[in-house]
Amino acid sequence: MIVFDRLCRYVKCLDNFSSVLNLKTCSRCKSSSTSSHRWKIRQNKDEYVELAREQGFRCRSxxxxxxxxxxxxxxxxxxxxxxxxxxxxxxxxxxxxxxxxxxxxxxxxxxxxxxxxxxxxxxxxxxxxxxxxxxxxxxxxxxxxxxxxxxxxxxxxxxxxxxxxxxxxxxxxxxxxxxxxxxxxxxxxxxxxxxxxxxxxxxxxxxxxxxxxxxxxxxxxxxxxxxxxxxxxxxxxxxxxxxxxx
Ligand SMILES: C[S@@+](CC[C@H](N)C(=O)[O-])C[C@H]1O[C@@H](n2cnc3c(N)ncnc32)[C@H](O)[C@@H]1O
Incomplete structure (x- = not known):
């Protein structure tokens, strides 16, 4: 079960990683709203978002x-x-x-x-x-x-x-x-x-x-x-x- 949990976290990390890639795409996308654009920039700079990614947590909370x-x-x-x-x-x-x-x-x-x-x-x-x-x-x-x-x-x-x-x-x-x-x-x-x-x-x-x-x-x-x-x-x-x- 512990191995399974680690696997879940690993998959989640990949998930987070792909969302980072998406952020880069979206930041150039003209259709993305200004507020969501600001949210994405803030997420990218946030040290707890980064830590959550590193430690396999689903979000910074x-x-x-x-x-x-x-x-x-x-x-x-x-x-x-x-x-x-x-x-x-x-x-x-x-x-x-x-x-x-x-x-x-x-x-x-x-x-x-x-x-x-x-x-x-x-x-x-x-x-x-x-x-x-x-x-x-x-x-x-x-x-x-x-x-x-x-x-x-x-x-x-x-x-x-x-x-x-x-x-x-x-x-x-x-x-x-x-x-x-x-x-x-x-x-x-x-x-x-x-x-x-x-x-x-x-x-x-x-x-x-x-x-x-x-x-x-x-x-x-x-x-x-x-x-x-x-x-x-x-x-x-x-x-x-x-x-x-x-
Ligand atoms: C800030 S998020 C929680 C984040 C969570 N603590 C975590 O660490 O992943 C707040 C959540 O409350 C849920 N929520 C709001 N009203 C609710 C309700 N009446 N019943 C159940 N969940 C509700 C929302 O769907 C949302 O997912």
Whole structure:
């Protein structure tokens, strides 16, 4: 399984490599939009994009979770982790690396250990990860799929790097993210997080952040906000970390 995982990463590296080639073609292509052109130039210069390619991660966001976990020790070997908004899968790669750190094989075991990755989009196969692609975390049918995978156990860690599609109106986007995170908290975390478990949720630096952390204070012993170095400076993104679920 470990060999398989390395193979997946190698294939992904080739994938990344071919996308670099595409970037060069696209940058000369007159039909490519200015904003996507800017995005591609930024991607090319970004040191974390480069590091992700070198280390076989599916995208640069892997480093955000690595930083979060270095600082707060949320995920530990043998844990059951739920990764929400997981595509393309970089956080699940990091989580699986940690969960199976001491194991010879990476095999997801329902109700025992491994990573459950949920997204509306497709997530390619990853060892140690049970993938729920095409699943909306806000829908009841997804909740029952998660429940079946947990059997009688609860998650040790719940991660959410989700964000709604940007509308361009900051206050509306912020309200949408607040509603999304509140639903995940009330319908998933409260129900499926083990006592003593931890959360990491993406948020934006808006007044809603304070309201949401006040909500979490009722149920967690420790709440922190954290901006990883690998999170782009121009982004208002931060992570809300909650530890020791009561
Ligand atoms: C920033 S990306 C996550 C990147 C991921 N952490 C990684 O490291 O690969 C956010 C993801 O949230 C997903 N998402 C947004 N709304 C969702 C919903 N209602 N249910 C499930 N996934 C959702 C999007 O499809 C997108 O893939």
């Amino acid at each position: 892997a480093f955000k979770l690595l930083e979060i976990n270095d600082k707060f020790r949320l995920i530990r070997p043998e844990n059951l982790v739920l990764d929400i908004g997981a595509a393309p899968g970089a956080w699940s790669q990091v989580a699986s690396d940690i969960v199976f750190r001491n194991s010879e094989e990476r095999i997801f075991q329902a109700g025992v250990r491994g990573v459950i990755a949920v997204d509306l989009l497709n997530i390619d196969l990853l060892s140690g990860v049970h993938i729920l692609s095409g699943c909306d975390i806000l829908s009841e049918s997804t909740h029952s799929k998660i429940s079946q995978l947990l059997i009688d156990k609860k998650c040790d860690v719940i991660l959410s790097d989700m964000a709604p599609n940007a509308s361009g109106i900051a206050s509306l986007d912020s309200e949408n993210l607040f509603n999304m995170n509140s639903t995940v908290y009330n319908k998933i975390a409260v129900k499926y997080l083990a006592k003593g478990g931890s959360l990491a949720f993406k948020f934006w630096q808006t007044p809603d952040l304070k309201d949401f952390s006040n909500l979490l204070k009722e149920k967690f012993k420790l709440i922190k906000t954290f901006k990883p170095k690998s999170s782009r400076k121009e982004s208002s993104e931060v992570y809300l970390i909650a530890k020791s679920f009561i």
